[in-house]
Amino acid sequence: MIDFAPVFLAQVHASTQVQFAYDIAASRVVFVNAAYAHVLHGTDAGANAELPALLRRIHPDDRGYLAAHWQQWMRGERLVAIEVRLQTPDLPNQWFSASPYYHPGGPGGPLLLCTLHDISAAKYHQENSDLFNSRKNVTLEVLSHDASGAFILVEQIAQYLREEIPEPALARVTQMLGVLEQTSRESVKMIRNLINLEFSAAADTDLKFDRVDLNLVVRGPLEQLQIGQGLLGHHFSYALPPDPVYVNLDVSKFTQVLINLVSNAIKFTRDEGHVRVLVERLPGRARLRVSDDGMGISAAMLPHVFERFTRARRLGLRGEETIGLGLSLCKTIVEWHHGTLAVASTEGAGSVFTVEIPLAEAVGDLAPSELDQPVGAAA
Template sequence: MSDFAAFFIDQAEASSHVQFVYDLVACRFVFVNAAYQQVLRGTLGQENKELPALLQRLHPDDLAYVALYWEKWTQGQMTDEVEVRLQSPGQPHQWFCLTPYYQRDARGRVLLGGTLRDVSVMKRYQENADLFNSRKNATLEILSHDLSGAFIMVQQIAEYLGEEMPVPVNGQVAQMLRLLETTSHDSVKMIRELINLEFLTSANSDLKVNRVDVGAVLRVPLDQLQTGQRLLGHHFQYSLPAEPIYANLDVNKFTQVLINLVSNALKFTPDEGHVAVHVEPGPDCVRIHVVDDGIGIAPAMQPYLFERFTKARRPGLRGETTTGLGLALCKTIVEWHHGSISVESTPDKGTTFTVEIPRSEALGRHVPVGLVETKK
């Protein structure tokens, strides 16, 4: 053994992550480091016997995903890291991140190497952060509509009183009415600027994509919106798929897109109107429909909706202002996720926005033979 080979073996043995080399033709490990015992609770030297039981611990929702990437790996086409879950009875599932390596030697022998890291703590931290952000953003949107509506009403009352007051009028009363009108207008503007700033800040941060159950992560903001429907003055409902559907999402950015679309629906739907969100599976995608029975969008304006500073922008029914950036940013974020967004609308009948994003795996594919052999 060369000094270099000995150095790398010593380095692998000292690692706190699982390092391994698997002979694809022989269907067996030829090297596993000592971290296997601590990280996977295995017995060193028994890894080939223990492999079938280890694979049985894969989360059922990850099987198609693992099969897809196993096929790519065995063909030397896999360069991305992969995250999978292992189940243990009575314990929270563990998250592992695999960094793969592929080599075909001069004799045609294929070796699959890699590093397996336990990232459970990081994943749970991320899940909690995403949960907090989803609730925060939905709550901010509810409060912004509720507070904006109250301030707009005060502004309109002040305007009405100013017009109806007899002339001559007490100068101090007129001044107070103007102050009330101006303060209400500025308050509405400040509230919307706060929400827009939150959306812009989220959109301009780095994309952090994780494979997630779309229904599970969208349930959180949708629950918040449904809880606040009485404050919003609308009938709000949503539906989610019965089975998990996985996609690669930046959860914070994508939930902001959903909330922005719901916010637009609320702006242009009269009080006591209906707004709904439906999440459903497609053949290779996830579809999200945001539906309202509001005032709709004129056909001439629909081609311009997703342009920056679009000429299709207009104030909401309660005087809500708009920057003309919201739908353009939604389109950008959806496209970052390799998806698409479209609109169908009929004036005075309502609008439906549809977002489609690809699933993270091709469902219904057979598990490749190589993976079946490793389970024997």
Template sequence: MPDLTALFAHQAQASAHVQFVFNLTAGRVAFVNDAYGRVLHGEPEQVNAELPALLARLHPDDQPQLAEYWAQWSRGGRPAEVEFRLRHPEDQDQWFRLTPYYEQDAEGAVWLLGSLRDISVTKRYQANADLFNSRKNATLEILSHDLSGAFIMVQQIAEFLREEVQAPANPQVTVMLRELEATSRDSVKMIRDFINIEFLTSANSDLKRDRVDVGAVLREPLDQLTTKSFAHHFAYSLPAAPLYANLDVNKFTQVLLNLVSNALKFTPDDGHISVVVEPGPGSVRILVQDDGVGIPLALQPVLFEPFTKARRSGLRGEPSTGLGLVLCKTIVEWHRGTLEMVSAEGQGTTFTIEIPQSDGLESPILKPQVELYG
């Protein structure tokens, strides 16, 4: 039978990732492979001397969660995979994923074995993809609002002219005005159907949560909404300090945009809409507020039901499928959060999202617990 210890040692040395064995009892690295030099630019023989300098490069936002994990490992808790950053004085931060394994030998010594992978390229790719999706979603929502508004105006003008011109000299005028009404109405429906399909498609995909600074990832779509010249006063507020949560950035951004879209639909021109991101007690709180027409009291109990009876056309005739808010609530609950609403007719509406702050990293890929409408 081959020497398994020797085989594992050879395998570790051949790995492109840093493989290590740390003696928790002695507080020293007992083994590190040659990848340590390639990935972390150190000398394997000097790893214990170099360890304090490496720890000093830990990103300050990641230190609390790593300290918590380390305390759990030191007490014999079940190790969990964790991601963190090392600061680089002249380049971008390096991202790592640590996969640990805990073991206690017959003599009582406690060992932490693990693999350290440089995932910087993957994290930058994901950040760029999230940024692209956020911009795309915000652009689609803006175009939807603008195009729907234009077609609704054309439809209303055509209806007005058809009613005013009772007996046109050319009978084709009435036919053309009816055609213009129908085309405008169908165009508005097509635009909203496209946005709804985009939302449904995203909602039905696997949930992928990463630990992110909520203010940082929401700034881009909120900036786009601010620079757009809506007929409303739009403003947002983000926390001064980083506020971390485990988010599927694409889905969560769509929830925010859907709530802002609803506010636009039910707020008259020159009204006010705001988004506030702030810390709560162990949570991240996001408020979407407007001073629009509000939601009638009789409709509020069924607001979050699928195909709810509370669905209404917007002030400018924008259609509603009755799915938007139930999807928003479902996605927020996937994030272990809550979505609540307070409204009064004639005074406006406030939707409040509250999700847990991140005190560590969970499994990055989670399957939604329910399927949404096909």
């Protein structure tokens, strides 16, 4: 019979991920593998003495989050992996995924075993990917409004000239103006269809939730939208709370909801009109509001705006067509985040779309003095 204990111990020591065992009753680290020295630059013999300094390097926004999960893990509850940041002066934050395992029956009592995966490269790659996607989507929206406006203007000029030119003396010119009018109309439709297809395809991908600061997620797209809409002649503004607002998001999908809601507001707001985005932190939830002073929605159509292929679809002020899927998809994505999407509107006076999603686990923070104690003493 093979004795697997030394085999697995050798495997643990050979791992490039930090692995440790914590004696819950004694409030002590009783084992660390060789990766601890390479990754966290500590020593086997000094692990407990080094622990308070290591804990003080945890990002301030992650300390309470880690402490709350740690207390649950030590009771054998909610054994889910979490992601935390470790700070090092003059260096980027180091990201770790902490995966717990509770062993109830060690010789001295229960043990908490944990593996720390360094996921820094993956996190920074994901952040760059999310940033690229949000910039791409904002650019597409701005360009679509710009290009659509140009084609709609050509269509309107062609309509005017066709009506003013006498028949049949210039029948060929009239026919050419008709072709120009039809081509412009189809070009606008094609542009909007491409944007809608992009939104629908991205919404159909698998969900990937991360605990993120909502302010950081939306600031980039909002800055771009402010620049883009300023160029197109709208008054676009936004306001974010001064402190971080942590939520669990699929960043790519949620930013598409934001961009879609802003795009709709612009579509139904006159030139020189106002569109505003407000993010707020409320008890237990985050709120994002997109408001405008545009044409609004009639009372008869208001109950139907979130329906698929809704009867409430209408042309934008510049003639933009819609297939009636955008708000339905937005509502679905928000509900995937266990949130709500609502609308209030007065015809002729504008609309307000409100997204509310739960905050990430509402946990208290650890005071600096508590971080000087062994983790087991911070109950």
